[in-house]
Amino acid sequence: MTAPASLGLSRPELLRSGGYIDGRWVRGDATLAVRNPADGTLVGEVANLGGPSAESAVAAASAAFRPWSARPAKERARILRLWSELMLANTEDLARILTAEQGKPLAEARGEVAYAAGFLEWFAEEARRVRGEVLTPHLPDKRLSVLRQPVGVVAAVTPWNFPLAMITRKAGPALAAGCTMVLKPSELTPLSAVALAKLGEEAGLPPGVFNVVAGDAPPIGAVLTSDPRVAKFTFTGSTAVGKKLAAECMSTVKRVSLELGGNAPFIIFDDADVDAAVEGIIASKFRNTGQTCVCANRLLVQDGIYDRLAERLAQRVATLVVGSGLDGPTDQGPLIDARAVAKAQSHVDDAVAGGGRVTTGGAPLDRPGTFFAPTVIVDVAPDALICREETFGPVAGLVRFATEQDAIRLANDTRAGLAAYLYTRDIDRSVRVTEALEYGMVGHNTGAISTEVAPFGGIKESGMGREGSHLGMDDYLQYKMICAQVSTAA
Numbered sequence: 001m002t003a004p005a006s007l008g009l010s011r012p013e014l015l016r017s018g019g020y021i022d023g024r025w026v027r028g029d030a031t032l033a034v035r036n037p038a039d040g041t042l043v044g045e046v047a048n049l050g051g052p053s054a055e056s057a058v059a060a061a062s063a064a065f066r067p068w069s070a071r072p073a074k075e076r077a078r079i080l081r082l083w084s085e086l087m088l089a090n091t092e093d094l095a096r097i098l099t100a101e102q103g104k105p106l107a108e109a110r111g112e113v114a115y116a117a118g119f120l121e122w123f124a125e126e127a128r129r130v131r132g133e134v135l136t137p138h139l140p141d142k143r144l145s146v147l148r149q150p151v152g153v154v155a156a157v158t159p160w161n162f163p164l165a166m167i168t169r170k171a172g173p174a175l176a177a178g179c180t181m182v183l184k185p186s187e188l189t190p191l192s193a194v195a196l197a198k199l200g201e202e203a204g205l206p207p208g209v210f211n212v213v214a215g216d217a218p219p220i221g222a223v224l225t226s227d228p229r230v231a232k233f234t235f236t237g238s239t240a241v242g243k244k245l246a247a248e249c250m251s252t253v254k255r256v257s258l259e260l261g262g263n264a265p266f267i268i269f270d271d272a273d274v275d276a277a278v279e280g281i282i283a284s285k286f287r288n289t290g291q292t293c294v295c296a297n298r299l300l301v302q303d304g305i306y307d308r309l310a311e312r313l314a315q316r317v318a319t320l321v322v323g324s325g326l327d328g329p330t331d332q333g334p335l336i337d338a339r340a341v342a343k344a345q346s347h348v349d350d351a352v353a354g355g356g357r358v359t360t361g362g363a364p365l366d367r368p369g370t371f372f373a374p375t376v377i378v379d380v381a382p383d384a385l386i387c388r389e390e391t392f393g394p395v396a397g398l399v400r401f402a403t404e405q406d407a408i409r410l411a412n413d414t415r416a417g418l419a420a421y422l423y424t425r426d427i428d429r430s431v432r433v434t435e436a437l438e439y440g441m442v443g444h445n446t447g448a449i450s451t452e453v454a455p456f457g458g459i460k461e462s463g464m465g466r467e468g469s470h471l472g473m474d475d476y477l478q479y480k481m482i483c484a485q486v487s488t489a490a
Contacts, residue, residue, distance in 0.1 A: 007043075007100055007326070009093045013198070019047045019214055020197040022060035023207025028053060032215060034191055037103040037334040038324035038369045044101075046190045049215040054182065054223035057211040061153045061180040062229045064208030069150045069178030077127040080176060083203035084120035087113060087164075087196070094164065094195060099325040101189045102163055103333040103370075104288050106325040116164035116196075118452040119468070123172035126473055130177065141488050147480040150178035151255055152231030154476065155224035157184045157217075157245070159237045160336055161291045163192035166236050169456070169467045171210060177476040179232070182211045184224060188336060190214035221245060228252045232476065235259070236293075239416075239461050257465030257475045259293070259457060261390045262418030265411035266296035266447070267433065269404070270304035272423035276445065278312050281396065284421060284447030286320065286374060289332050290394040291340070293462075294419035294441070294449065298387045299398045300407050306400050313396065314359040314376045322371055334370040335393055344372045344393030347386040351397055354381040361394070382410055390416070404429060412438045418458035421447060440466075 009015060018025035032048040035041065068076070087094060095109035104112070135144035154174045158166040167183060174181050185193035190212075197212045213220055224230055225248035232255045235242050239260040246256045266284060268277045284296040301309055320331040335341050341364050348362050361375030372393055380386060380397035387399065401407045411420060420439040424430050434442050440458035443449040450456060455466035465475045 007096050009096060011090060011093050014090065014093050014195040015044050015097060015191060016194045016198060017045050017047060018194070019049045019053060020194060020201075020210075020212040021053065021057045022211065023201070026053065028215070032187055032190065034101050034189070036100050036324075037336055038326070038371075040369065044191050046194060046214050049213050049220065051219035051223050053215070054184075054213050054220045055227070057182040057213050058153060058155075058223065058227050058229050060208035061182050061211055064206060065150075065152055065180045068175075068180055068206060068209050071178075073127040073130065073176075076176060076178065077124040079204045080120050080124035080127065080172065083200050083205070084117040084124065086199040086203055087117040087120070090199065094192065096326065097195055098163055098189075098192050099333070101191050102160060103336065104325060105330045105333050107329070108288060109325065112162060112165050115450070115452070116168040119165070119168040119172040122452040122468075123176040123472065126173070126470055127176035129470070130473065130477065141486055143484040143486050145482045145484075147482065148477045149480055151476055151478050152179060153229055154179045154181045154232045154234060155184070155230045156181055157221065157224070157235045157237065158186065158193075160186035160188040161288060161293075163189035164196060167193060167196060169452075169472075170234050173467075173472045174232075174476045175209065177473055179476050180209045182213060182224060182230070184213055184217070184220050187214060187217065222248075225249045225254070226251055230254060232257075234465075234475070242463065255475065257467075258463035259465070259467060260418075260461065260463040261416060262293045262295070262458065262462055263297045263388075263390055263414045263416035264294055264419045264421065265298045265300050267300045267407045267411060267420070267422040268302065268305065268309060269407070269422070269424040269426070269429065270302045271425050272305065273425065274305055274309050274312060277309060277423040278316050280421065280423060280445070280447030281313060282316060282447070284443070285396050286317070286332065286394055289335060289372075291336065291392050293390075295392070296396070296421060296447065297391055298410075299396055300401050300410055301398050302407070303400060303402055306398070310359065310376070310378045310398055313398075317374045317376050317396070318360045320374045322365060322374065324369070332374055332394060335372055336370070338370055340393060341370050341372055344375075344391060344395050347384075347389070347391050347393070347395055347397075348375060348377065350385040351377045351380045354384050356380045356384065356397065382413075388414075404433065408433060408436045412436075415461040416458070417460035418462035419443065419449060
């Protein structure tokens with residue numbers, strides 16, 4: 001594929017059109033058009049593969065598993081580290097591809113490349129730290145030990161909002177543990193995935209260790225969830241789809257990890273630093289145009305500072321620069337598609353119908369592409385859609401509360417349990433509220449919580465399992481107990 005001149009890639013060969021199976025670039029009978037949400041222009045095309053290609057990829061991963069897992073951890077680590085280094089060396093090209101197909105500002109795309117590479121670097125180091133145990137025996141003539149071994153072939157399905165980081169957050173620990181992988185990236189953003197595969201090939205990944213099958217989700221997903229050669233299934237995406245895929249995996253009792261939707265409360269108490277809280281909201285709510293699973297979805301503000309914070313936030317949000325990331329510096333890009341625009345508008349309309357008042361933004365921008373104005377709504381009712389559903393757009397709704405107990409009750413009134421945030425300078429309050437919040441992650445006086453060195457994941461219907469940190473290896477390793485009979489005679 002020839003890279004469009006508008007992308008300005010130093011290495012046009014990173015913009016590829018094939019799937020990647022068993023170390024070969026493959027083409028299907030059809031192609032999948034990838035368009036820039038900023039203006040609808042064609043970014044590129046990628047092979048639109050289906051069930052047979054997914055079966056071939058599983059077969060390749062299955063054949064590669066034993067040789068790859070038998071390699072010393074030091075060798076696997078070396079390849080993962082080189083893969084990370086190649087990502088960083090090609091940051092600008094990867095960022096431009098990512099921005100073109102996903103829409104986020106170029107500065108954010110560069111940040112994602114570094115974040116994604118960090119997972120490969122981190123888990124390269126963790127590869128040599130997989131430990132077993134020797135247990136105290138229960139009888140004099142027994143010896144007990146525990147091995148931790150790779151689970152086998154891993155199937156991964158990743159979303160469009162972080163087309164690189166959501167891949168390496170899974171591939172890093174899987175490959176470090178000795179597993180092999182079949183990846184199904186989002187059909188909206190497959191070009192980043194195949195560029196990543198190209199760099200993995202250059203880093204020395206053996207054929208079959210990392211395979212990419214892009215295309216129509218149902219037939220590919222049916223193979224990945226039902227094939228008995230797949231031992232582990234990992235998914236990042238919506239709660240509804242995750243539940244369905246997890247149920248399908250039970251036909252062969254696969255190990256499953258899920259990182260699903262959120263409904264993050266962002267609690268601001270009277271004693272908070274208002275300016276710091278506003279910047280925290282910008283970092284959390286408006287990152288990636290509000291299209292992250294850990295975005296602040298509900299802003300819960302205490303009475304004493306409500307009006308002051310609402311005014312400052314509206315002023316700050318009104319300064320955000322909206323536009324195509326490839327055309328110059330921007331703070332906000334487009335939403336991923338027209339359905340996302342419609343959902344954001346429906347949440348605004350519902351909030352206003354329930355008594356809310358828009359203080360800035362509130363509608364799509366009158367220009368080509370799927371741009372929605374960064375929005376602030378005050379006096380939002382706690383039962384508004386914006387408080388019940390994940391908005392996944394640049395719409396911030398403020399809900400007033402009176403007491404600490406009110407804040408905790410409102411924050412926990414959801415089946416989601418991924419991330420929560422609180423701003424307070426009272427240490428005792430921070431301890432009480434953090435412990436009371438029913439979430440897998442809590443940010444205290446910060447709106448940015450994601451890092452490869454800490455575990456990422458939720459509770460309740462926001463998923464199961466953890467990604468990142470040393471705990472991220474657990475879902476790709478299984479325990480084997482060994483009970484050995486020994487002679488006690490001298």
